[in-house]
Every structure is written in structure tokens, then in C-alpha cells.
Amino acid sequence: MRAEESTRRVAAVRRRLTDLELDALVVTAPENTRYLSGFSGTLGYLVISGEGAEILGDSRYWLQMEAEAPGFTLVRSVASSGLLALLADHLKRLGPRRVGFESQHLTVDQHRRLGGSLTADVALVPTAGLVEELRMLKTPHEVELLRQVAGIASRAFDRVRSAIRPGLRERDIAFLLEQTFRELGADGPAFDTIVAAGERGALPHGRAGDRELARGDMVVVDFLEQTRVIDAVRQAQTESMALMRPGVTADAVDRRAHDVLAGEAHAFGHGLGHGIGLMVHERPFLSPSDQTPLQAGMVITNEPGIYRPGWGGVRLEEMVLVTEAGPQVLTPASHEVRVG
Amino acid sequence: MRAEESTRRVAAVRRRLTDLELDALVVTAPENTRYLSGFSGTLGYLVISGEGAEILGDSRYWLQMEAEAPGFTLVRSVASSGLLALLADHLKRLGPRRVGFESQHLTVDQHRRLGGSLTADVALVPTAGLVEELRMLKTPHEVELLRQVAGIASRAFDRVRSAIRPGLRERDIAFLLEQTFRELGADGPAFDTIVAAGERGALPHGRAGDRELARGDMVVVDFLEQTRVIDAVRQAQTESMALMRPGVTADAVDRRAHDVLAGEAHAFGHGLGHGIGLMVHERPFLSPSDQTPLQAGMVITNEPGIYRPGWGGVRLEEMVLVTEAGPQVLTPASHEVRVG
Numbered sequence: 001m002r003a004e005e006s007t008r009r010v011a012a013v014r015r016r017l018t019d020l021e022l023d024a025l026v027v028t029a030p031e032n033t034r035y036l037s038g039f040s041g042t043l044g045y046l047v048i049s050g051e052g053a054e055i056l057g058d059s060r061y062w063l064q065m066e067a068e069a070p071g072f073t074l075v076r077s078v079a080s081s082g083l084l085a086l087l088a089d090h091l092k093r094l095g096p097r098r099v100g101f102e103s104q105h106l107t108v109d110q111h112r113r114l115g116g117s118l119t120a121d122v123a124l125v126p127t128a129g130l131v132e133e134l135r136m137l138k139t140p141h142e143v144e145l146l147r148q149v150a151g152i153a154s155r156a157f158d159r160v161r162s163a164i165r166p167g168l169r170e171r172d173i174a175f176l177l178e179q180t181f182r183e184l185g186a187d188g189p190a191f192d193t194i195v196a197a198g199e200r201g202a203l204p205h206g207r208a209g210d211r212e213l214a215r216g217d218m219v220v221v222d223f224l225e226q227t228r229v230i231d232a233v234r235q236a237q238t239e240s241m242a243l244m245r246p247g248v249t250a251d252a253v254d255r256r257a258h259d260v261l262a263g264e265a266h267a268f269g270h271g272l273g274h275g276i277g278l279m280v281h282e283r284p285f286l287s288p289s290d291q292t293p294l295q296a297g298m299v300i301t302n303e304p305g306i307y308r309p310g311w312g313g314v315r316l317e318e319m320v321l322v323t324e325a326g327p328q329v330l331t332p333a334s335h336e337v338r339v340g
Numbered sequence: 341m342r343a344e345e346s347t348r349r350v351a352a353v354r355r356r357l358t359d360l361e362l363d364a365l366v367v368t369a370p371e372n373t374r375y376l377s378g379f380s381g382t383l384g385y386l387v388i389s390g391e392g393a394e395i396l397g398d399s400r401y402w403l404q405m406e407a408e409a410p411g412f413t414l415v416r417s418v419a420s421s422g423l424l425a426l427l428a429d430h431l432k433r434l435g436p437r438r439v440g441f442e443s444q445h446l447t448v449d450q451h452r453r454l455g456g457s458l459t460a461d462v463a464l465v466p467t468a469g470l471v472e473e474l475r476m477l478k479t480p481h482e483v484e485l486l487r488q489v490a491g492i493a494s495r496a497f498d499r500v501r502s503a504i505r506p507g508l509r510e511r512d513i514a515f516l517l518e519q520t521f522r523e524l525g526a527d528g529p530a531f532d533t534i535v536a537a538g539e540r541g542a543l544p545h546g547r548a549g550d551r552e553l554a555r556g557d558m559v560v561v562d563f564l565e566q567t568r569v570i571d572a573v574r575q576a577q578t579e580s581m582a583l584m585r586p587g588v589t590a591d592a593v594d595r596r597a598h599d600v601l602a603g604e605a606h607a608f609g610h611g612l613g614h615g616i617g618l619m620v621h622e623r624p625f626l627s628p629s630d631q632t633p634l635q636a637g638m639v640i641t642n643e644p645g646i647y648r649p650g651w652g653g654v655r656l657e658e659m660v661l662v663t664e665a666g667p668q669v670l671t672p673a674s675h676e677v678r679v680g
Binding site: 058059060063082101104105106107109111112126175179182268269270289307309 | 398399400403422441443444445446447448449451452466468515519522608609610629647649
């Protein structure tokens with residue numbers, strides 16, 4: 001990450017601190033730590049106050065923190081004390097009174113231990129979603145990275161599609177896909193690859209297994225064939241995607257897709273889509289419980305599906321950039337695969 | 341997982357419930373859900389009471405739960421409510437008074453939402469580590485699985501070692517390793533593969549990057565060469581491993597390794613090792629803060645190291661089964677690699 005980008009993000013956090021009358025924010029969620037500082041390791045805490053920006057880590061990560069998070073002052077933990085104890089000590093030295101913490105990430109145990117180490121005049125204030133809110137809006141550079149990733153995924157599917165044939169196991173296809181991702185320049189898949197053949201296509205989050213493909217099997221590699229069902233799913237996607245404009249709320253987009261499929265048995269029981277960025281699933285969520293108004297700069301998936309137990313499944317998935325001019329699909333054309 | 345194994349584990353939980361005077365335990369940590377029920381997906385809660393054993397999930401996981409967790413009764417969440425709301429409803433129907441929850445996993449937000457949905461006469465009791473404690477002791481079958489994994493890793497290193505040469509990038513080696521893991525039958529690596537060449541060997545948790553190997557570089561693929569330093573690290577490992585017997589406490593084993601390396605600059609700042617099983621890091625931890633007495637049936641890593649900024653690093657890692665007869669190394673002989 002470029003240093004000026006980190007500086008801009010930390011400044012945005014400081015404005016939120018002022019709004020919330022907080023003296024400091026403690027950041028513990030790894031993806032938020034990475035977003036603000038650039039540090040990509042799994043264990044490091046940030047403390048951001050009006051003037052200061054520190055990153056706390058143990059010796060395994062010091063060199064990486066210095067290299068990746070130059071905008072942050074490194075606070076080193078000594079061998080025998082845990083990172084939470086270091087955080088408490090550091091806060092005692094800083095002396096803030098109102099300290100925000102990530103209540104969507106800190107566990108009940110961690111919260112109790114941290115609170116127990118601080119004096120009674122320090123208030124730990126839950127600030128769930130503060131950094132996640134900043135992450136919803138993507139910069140043009142971030143959109144470009146997501147577009148590149150979508151392009152790699154698409155080219156990988158194209159290559160693998162031509163290799164699919166009866167006798168291959170689901171896990172062979174998963175491996176082939178992952179191999180191709182790497183060859184095309186990705187670090188690797190962001191989650192366990194989903195390949196589910198035949199009636200296992202009814203498992204939306206199935207793991208690739210040993211089932212061999214049989215002639216005529218539909219293969220869910222997130223996209224599939226079977227005409228009428230596909231048409232219905234596509235209709236739900238088209239109509240709901242048209243709503244992905246600034247000002248429309250997330251739940252309204254989700255509702256439209258469910259309305260289109262109201263007559264279908266086994267229409268998707270999950271939300272229609274989700275923000276995507278540092279995490280595969282991040283805010284906003286196209287679901288009944290999220291009333292976030294969409295804004296230009298958000299990147300959100302649109303992935304309606306129908307999953308019939310004993311038959312199989314169809315899901316169509318696109319990644320969409322919300323712009324002032326309307327939805328812009330970042331994923332190249334979708335793919336359909338038939339074995340036989 | 342075999343059904344009788346799940347039954348045995350649930351019975352062990354029930355005995356702990358009796359000890360702790362709890363009416364029910366809510367299990368939310370994915371690895372604990374998997375350990376008890378067999379369900380391998382990422383989102384599913386368990387409720388275990390004196391008589392009942394239920395698994396709660398949304399529609400994405402119903403088929404998988406039925407297939408993988410036959411010993412549990414499936415409680416289905418409806419489309420629009422979250423899993424936490426379903427859990428609260430389910431608990432209201434069951435009517436327990438004292439409900440254990442996993443305070444090492446449940447976030448502050450989740451705890452507050454769950455508590456807010458229950459009536460005032462229900463007590464949520466933190467039970468951090470209840471299931472983790474059961475997981476510390478491995479059955480002979482589990483030990484056999486870990487031994488197989490160690491064997492695959494070893495054969496993969498052997499194959500990849502012969503392919504290492506100047507000009508290869510760290511990430512090429514990482515990819516080659518992962519590819520070989522797959523070919524040998526593993527689902528994939530349990531964590532991002534660590535390959536760090538030359539002075540980047542001083543990053544204990546470095547990620548594989550674009551650095552090319554130069555003639556004479558030491559390559560950390562967890563094990564390396566450089567005679568005197570290796571000898572010191574090996575001495576720390578040998579002496580501390582001899583202590584890995586029933587009754588010796590975890591911190592004493594860690595202390596011995598640090599004592600052996602007391603004269604070395606940049607000896608490891610992390611704990612000496614950790615339990616391994618469903619998670620790469622699980623209890624017990626060979627560290628100053630863990631006084632767990634070792635027991636026969638525990639599988640624990642022993643991985644001392646020396647990491648010198650600007651020079652490189654050495655770590656020797658073994659996986660050890662604690663037996664009544666003493667430590668038994670599950671990993672085949674360790675490897676040393678020199679480029680050039």
C-alpha cells in the first residue's frame with residue numbers, strides 16, 4: 001500500500017474519533033489493521049489517537065511491520081507478555097479516557113482482560129464497524145485491483161472449462177482452478193474453491209470432494225446451465241442489478257431478486273450479495289437487515305441462485321461497481337459448463 | 341468422523357456440564373463445532389444439553405449438516421433472521437437457566453445481542469476452553485492422521501528440495517510445495533506457505549515473495565543450515581524435547597529451550613511450541629504463561645529458532661507425541677537446504 005493512502009485512511013479515522021468524542025481507537029481485526037497500516041500479517045494491533053499512530057506486535061512480526069507499515073510507530077512486545085498485556089501497558093502510558101474498540105471482533109474474554117488491566121477512569125467504548133464503514137467506498141485504484149482479480153478468475157475459468165470431462169473428480173477441478181489462478185498471477189484463492197457436481201450442486205458452499213463427473217452432470221463452478229432455471233435466476237439478477245444505483249438501499253436490491261423468484265421452489269435462502277474487497281464478505285450486505293443506501297464507489301456482488309436438493313444448483317455471480325451512471329459489471333461475461 | 345467418535349465427545353461435554361452445573365453449552369467456534377459434530381462448514385452453532393444435541397444452520401449448509409453431523413438434530417434458520425436470532429429462539433424453547441458460551445470466541449457484540457434476546461432469568465456463563473481442553477488429548481486415530489500429514493509434508497519437502505536452484509522466486513517454491521502437497525493427497529496447506537530467502541529468513545512468519553534465490557542463500561522452508569547456529573538451535577530442541585513427558589508443565593519445556601539459547605543474540609521471542617490438531621495452533625502452548633501438565637496423548641510442536649535481522653534465520657520444527665514412555669517424534673528426519 002502506498003504511504004499516502006495509509007495517511008488518508010488514518011485521517012478519516014481521526015475525523016470519526018472527533019465525531020464520537022473518543023481519545024483513541026484500538027484496531028484488532030486483521031483486515032482493518034491491514035487496511036489502515038499496510039501490515040499484512042495476522043497478529044498486530046493498532047492504536048490511533050489525535051496525534052499518534054502505533055502498531056503493536058511481537059518479535060515474529062517486527063521486521064514485516066517496519067517494512068509494510070512505515071507510517072506507524074512500532075511498539076515491541078517483550079517475549080513473555082502477550083499482545084493484549086502490551087496493549088494495556090501502552091494505553092496506560094498514552095492516558096486516553098475514552099477508548100474505542102472493535103466490538104465486532106474483540107472476544108468477550110479479550111474485552112474482560114483488557115478492561116481488567118486498565119484503571120477505572122478509562123472507558124472502553126464499542127465502535128463496531130467504524131473501519132468497515134470506511135472500507136465500503138473503494139478508490140479507483142482499489143476498483144482496478146478488483147477488476148484485475150475478476151479478470152484472472154474469468155481467464156482461469158475459461159482455461160479450466162476446456163479441461164472438464166467425465167471421470168474428473170470435483171477436487172481435480174478445484175486443484176486445476178487454483179493452479180491456474182497462480183499461473184495467472186494471483187496469490188491464491190480467497191476461499192476454499194467450490195466445485196460440486198450433480199446433485200451436490202444443491203450445496204451452495206459445498207467443498208470439492210471425490211465425486212467423479214458423469215456425462216450430463218451439471219457442474220457448479222459458481223455458474224451453470226439448465227435452461228429454464230438459469231433464465232429465472234438471470235431475470236432476478238438483471239432486475240435487481242438495475243437497482244444498484246446511489247441512494248437505493250441494500251435491502252431493496254435484495255427484495256427485488258427474491259420477488260422475481262417468488263414462484264420458484266428452493267430459491268436462494270441467503271442474501272443476494274455483499275461488498276467485496278479486503279474480505280470476501282464485507283459491508284454492505286444485500287439482505288433484509290441492511291438498510292445502507294448504496295453509494296458510488298461501492299463494489300458489491302450480485303449472486304442469486306436456486307438450489308434444489310437431489311437435483312442440483314444454479315448460481316449466477318457478478319461483481320458490480322456502483323457509479324453515478326448506474327451499475328457497472330466488473331466481471332467479464334459469465335460461464336456455463338456442461339459435461340458430456 | 342465416525343458417529344461413535346462424535347457420541348463419545350458429546351458425552352465428555354455432558355460430563356463437564358454436570359461439573360459446572362450448566363444446563364446447556366452453546367458452541368460457536370468452527371473448529372469446536374467440527375470436533376463435536378463432524379460438520380466441517382464455517383458457520384453452524386451447536387447446543388448441547390443433558391439430553392439434546394442440536395446443530396443450527398442456514399439454508400446454505402442444511403444438506404451438508406445432515407450428511408456430516410448425523411448425531412445432531414438440525415434446527416433450520418429461516419431466510420431473513422440471522423443465526424444468532426435463531427439461537428436465542430431455540431434457547432427460549434429449550435428453557436435452560438445456566439447456559440455456557442465460548443467466551444474465547446463469541447465477540448462482545450454477539451454476546452450483547454444474544455443476552456439482550458434472552459429473559460433475565462437466563463445466565464450466560466463464560467466457559468472458555470471447555471472443548472479445547474478435550475481436544476488436547478488425541479486418540480490413536482487422530483495421532484495416525486497427524487503422522488500421515490507429517491509424512492506428506494516431509495515427502496513434499498524432499499521432492500521440492502531437489503528442485504531448488506538460483507533464480508527461482510520464493511513464491512515459485514511456495515507454489516511448488518503446495519502443488520506437491522496436493523499430489524500427495526493433502527487437501528492443501530493449513531496456512532500460507534512460508535518461504536523466505538536470504539535476509540528475509542529473519543521473518544519468522546514471512547510470506548513468500550518475489551525475491552529470487554542467489555547462490556549461497558540460505559532458504560528457510562522452516563529448516564535450514566548454517567552450522568554453529570543450527571547446532572545451538574538443535575541443542576535447545578534436544579534438551580527441551582527430553583522434557584516432553586507426562587507431568588512436566590508446558591512452561592518448563594519452553595524455559596529449558598530459552599535457557600539453552602540464553603547466550604545467543606536474537607533467539608526466538610515466541611513460545612517454543614503448541615498443540616496441533618484441528619487447528620495449526622491449539623492448546624497446550626509451550627510458553628511462560630501455560631502451566632498445563634503434559635499428558636500422554638498430546639501432540640505438540642517443538643520449534644526453537646534464531647532469527648537475525650539482516651542475516652537470516654534458522655528454525656527446527658518437530659511434531660511430538662507425548663507418551664508414557666517419553667516423547668515420540670511424529671515428523672520424519674528434518675531437512676537442510678543450501679542453494680549453490
